[in-house]
Amino acid sequence: MPEVQLVLRSTRVITPEGTRAASIAVSGGTIAGVLPYDAEVPAGARLEDVGDDVVLPGLVDTHVHVNDPGRTEWEGFWTATRAAAAGGITTLLDMPLNSLPPTTTVEHLRIKQEVARTKAHIDVGFWGGALPDNVKDLRPLFDAGVFGFKSFLSPSGVDEFPQLDQEQLARSLAEIAGFGGLMIVHAEDPHHLEAAPQRAGEKYADFLASRPRDAENTAIENLINQARRLNARVHVLHLSSSDALPLIRAAKDEGVRITVESCPHFLTLTAEEVPDGATEFKCCPPIREASNQDALWEGLIDGTIDCVVSDHSPSTADLKTPDFASAWGGISSLQLGLPAIWTEARRRGRSLEDVVRWMAEGPARLAGLDRKGAIEVGRDADFAVLDPEATFTVDPAELEHRNRVTAYAGRTLHGVVTSTWLRGERIADRGTLAEPTGRLLARGD
Numbered sequence: 491m492p493e494v495q496l497v498l499r500s501t502r503v504i505t506p507e508g509t510r511a512a513s514i515a516v517s518g519g520t521i522a523g524v525l526p527y528d529a530e531v532p533a534g535a536r537l538e539d540v541g542d543d544v545v546l547p548g549l550v551d552t553h554v555h556v557n558d559p560g561r562t563e564w565e566g567f568w569t570a571t572r573a574a575a576a577g578g579i580t581t582l583l584d585m586p587l588n589s590l591p592p593t594t595t596v597e598h599l600r601i602k603q604e605v606a607r608t609k610a611h612i613d614v615g616f617w618g619g620a621l622p623d624n625v626k627d628l629r630p631l632f633d634a635g636v637f638g639f640k641s642f643l644s645p646s647g648v649d650e651f652p653q654l655d656q657e658q659l660a661r662s663l664a665e666i667a668g669f670g671g672l673m674i675v676h677a678e679d680p681h682h683l684e685a686a687p688q689r690a691g692e693k694y695a696d697f698l699a700s701r702p703r704d705a706e707n708t709a710i711e712n713l714i715n716q717a718r719r720l721n722a723r724v725h726v727l728h729l730s731s732s733d734a735l736p737l738i739r740a741a742k743d744e745g746v747r748i749t750v751e752s753c754p755h756f757l758t759l760t761a762e763e764v765p766d767g768a769t770e771f772k773c774c775p776p777i778r779e780a781s782n783q784d785a786l787w788e789g790l791i792d793g794t795i796d797c798v799v800s801d802h803s804p805s806t807a808d809l810k811t812p813d814f815a816s817a818w819g820g821i822s823s824l825q826l827g828l829p830a831i832w833t834e835a836r837r838r839g840r841s842l843e844d845v846v847r848w849m850a851e852g853p854a855r856l857a858g859l860d861r862k863g864a865i866e867v868g869r870d871a872d873f874a875v876l877d878p879e880a881t882f883t884v885d886p887a888e889l890e891h892r893n894r895v896t897a898y899a900g901r902t903l904h905g906v907v908t909s910t911w912l913r914g915e916r917i918a919d920r921g922t923l924a925e926p927t928g929r930l931l932a933r934g935d
Contacts, residue, residue: 491532498545504843513529519870527895546844553728554583573891578924594619613912614930615859618640638671639673657876675727697776705727770895772821801821829905882906
């Protein structure tokens with residue numbers, strides 16, 4: 491074993507083989523050994539014993555809108571990565587839109603990387619964007635290290651990131667499949683959205699009716715057909731319609747190269763509890779009914795849904811007007827995703843091992859981050875230390891997000907992140923954040 495600088499010890503360490511008492515040896519920021527609990531601490535190494543707190547692999551969040559540069563008043567790399575670190579996340583991938591410029595050319599990627607370089611408290615990678623007119627830019631972006639390409643099949647909400655129609659999607663997918671890339675898709679069909687009733691006002695029921703399940707179901711069916719025809723690898727973002735699960739399950743069984751994610755808000759919040767005018771709950775696709783949520787959990791448990799990520803999409807408070815039609819759609823949850831999911835998972839009889847599979851292993855696998863997502867030899871020494879029995883009530887004033895608007899305000903959650911570690915260095919300790927030490931990641935890292 492190489493020279494060990496740190497031994498992190500706990501009675502409960504979650505590894506790919508299960509949960510056990512262990513001592514994790516760290517050398518040069520890498521896990522050098524997962525040793526018996528009472529293993530002798532090597533000479534010169536520092537022992538950190540966290541007692542009965544659970545040591546999880548650092549979470550990986552592959553769906554974050556950091557909005558920096560250009561809309562930094564909404565969020566930024568400094569605040570987003572602080573919130574992530576406070577919530578046990580050690581790696582995030584930034585979405586290509588809501589920043590200005592969007593990440594749709596290599597030049598734009600370099601601009602974003604330069605902004606992030608000195609502000610990242612955790613490791614950060616980047617998605618590229620697929621637009622109607624940038625097919626020529628996709629391979630250069632791939633070669634520059636983006637992890638894949640985001641596209642919308644319905645309006646994105648910002649003019650600089652237009653949607654793809656089916657013909658444009660096919661062109662982009664064919665190009666991306668040609669070099670072995672991944673397309674990640676906001677799947678809502680625009681024709682179903684246009685046909686749905688559109689009513690302004692504060693009633694959540696009206697907003698929910700404006701984003702029907704059929705819009706998701708049809709878009710996902712079309713995406714499956716395109717992926718099958720082109721042998722393309724595709725990923726469905728933020729699934730909210732449980733009706734689409736049989737389609738996805740059948741496509742996977744057939745060998746179509748499709749994966750799917752859902753988000754904490756779809757798995758922990760329900761339409762029935764959203765007050766009228768409470769647009770902190772607005773997102774697209776929308777939070778649906780409790781029965782739909784139950785079916786999403788079934789899809790998560792049986793593996794049809796591959797991972798759970800935040801879709802952290804903040805804005806300034808003034809954009810969250812009481813009118814659901816005009817308010818900005820997005821939910822901020824970077825800091826709260828782990829306790830939110832753990833609270834609901836434990837209520838449903840699931841384990842922290844399940845949570846690790848959904849929020850660390852799954853997203854790392856999606857992005858090809860072979861050094862992330864698990865506590866085993868050779869991986870980065872990234873850890874989240876959690877007191878799973880402790881509870882807290884969400885106070886927006888205590889969040890690290892730039893704009894402290896949250897749908898979770900006032901909710902009591904299980905699971906307190908006591909510390910977060912990045913490559914063997916403690917970056918968060920009971921609310922105290924270290925200076926930024928995150929690295930910029932490229933595909934293949």
